[in-house]
Amino acid sequence: MPWHLWHTWRRSPQERELERLITTGFKRFGYSRAQERAAAEDWLAAWHLFTTMLTPDIRAVPAFYHAHPKVRIDLEHWLMHLDMVLHNAGLEEAHYNAERLRVSQAYQHLFPEMDANTRVHISRAEAEALWALGHQPEAEAVYHHLVATLPDQAWGYIGWADQYALFRDRVPNYTRAETLLKDALSRPHLDDRESVLERLINLYEAWDRPQDIPPWEQELSTLRASTGRRASRDA
DSSP states (O other), rough: OOOOHHHHHSOOOOHHHHHHOOOOOHHHHSHHHHHHHHHHHHHHHHHHHHHHHHTTOOOSGGGHHOTTTTTTSSSSHHHHHHHHHHHHHHHTTTTTHHHHHHHHHHHHHHHHHHOHHHHHHHHHHHHHHHHHHHHHHHHHHHHHHHHHSSSOHHHHHHHHHHHHHHHHOOOOOHHHHHHHHHHHHHHHTTHHHHHHHHHHHHHHHHHTTTTGGGHHHHHHHHHHHHTTTTOOOGG
């Protein structure tokens, strides 16, 4: 390559280090809990570096590539996995819940122009971390704001209901979970009705209320038939 073009091709030290940390984390990911914790540390370091590379005009993750076109990592894919490893690590070491809260709140501040699906995911991460840290009222407020601002996004309601029904180390509140799921189903333009119906049926099974299942199973079957999908519960 001609020398006068070399500087336009090579990556900066920051770009090389960001890619190294992210790639190293993916090599560790999924092998063991210890390796995932190591991945979490790699990716927290990557997150810190990533945020130092941002400028005020970068208000959504894709805009980062305009400032750093030589970066070849799928950043949105990495950031979703960062949240996943912090969640998993937080099940064993509480300080990772605090890190997850810090990252999710910073993400929302740094990238206000994120799409609706990303906002649901990151808001859920914030609320889950708050709940795990014992801050239930603050977590409830995050969920409430999420479903108020994005009322047709099913996974806001599902995530909220899961806090009352999904965790074995908590006393379930099936009535509250049922109310939240039915609130979702009351939305005529809900984006993922099928997943809410599945959660509601599973809830009634855990609640030992089989008599309440048939009408929801019928609706789920009808919905799947209309979209040509097989019933995963029978697969």
